[in-house]
Amino acid sequence: MPVRHWAPVGTKLCRKHGRWTADHAKQFDIGSLPDVLQAQRRYHRLVLHHGWKAAVLAIREASELGWHWWENYADEHPWRHRLTVCCGPQWNGYENDPRIVACTYPETVALAELLASPQLRGLPFTGEEADMQRFITEIRIRAAPGYVHDSSDRRHPLVRWMQKEVHRRSLPNPVSAPS
Incomplete structure (x- = not known):
């Protein structure tokens, strides 16, 4: 039965x-997925710490980045187990399937925590290789353990995010910037 809540x-x-x-219209039980429930608590802390605008921007960016990574590492990623628990062993779905969104939510929030932090978000733009490596390490620790960064691939999700971020930072008053 659908739940209504503020x-x-x-x-x-x-x-x-x-x-x-x-x-x-597509509600479902996630009571057997405690890490998804915990991710919502972390998201609320993210909003309290950085504000809702920065949190919403970070979640949107994390969703865009994460989907491309997680589909490439589906066999070894924890969200695959969550989908099996949620949908059974023969699950299949599409990118915006609410079950996949729910089962990848812990990694999405973890990546959003990185992107919402002004200090961590700024690491790729310092010009220091050590800072870029720290950013990549944070991605691996938080959300994508098998992540391999390829700065030469212009289609790579992180490369595209960095290009957008450089453009956003060049605006006179980037309204949606994490603060």
Whole structure:
């Protein structure tokens, strides 16, 4: 039975009922996925620490970046186990399938925590190789353990994000910038 609840911007689930509620018409039980429930708590802390604008921007960017990484490492990533728990062993879906969004939510929030931090978000733009390596290490630790960065591939999600970020930083007043 669908759950109705008041929720702050960016809330994807009802922790009380253990239901994924991002899409009212396609709610489902996530009570057996405690790390997804914990990710929502972390998201709320992210909003409190950085503000909702920075949090929403970071979640959006993390979702875009993460999907490309996670589909390449599906066999070895924890979200595959979550999908098996949520949908059964023969699951299949598409990028915006709410079940996949829910099962990758812990990694999305973890990556968003990195992107919402002004200090960490700025690491790739210092011109120092050590800072770029620290940023890549943070990505591996937080969200994508098998991640391999290829700065020569212009289609690479992180390269595209960095190009967008350079452009955004060049604007006179980048409204959506994490602060």
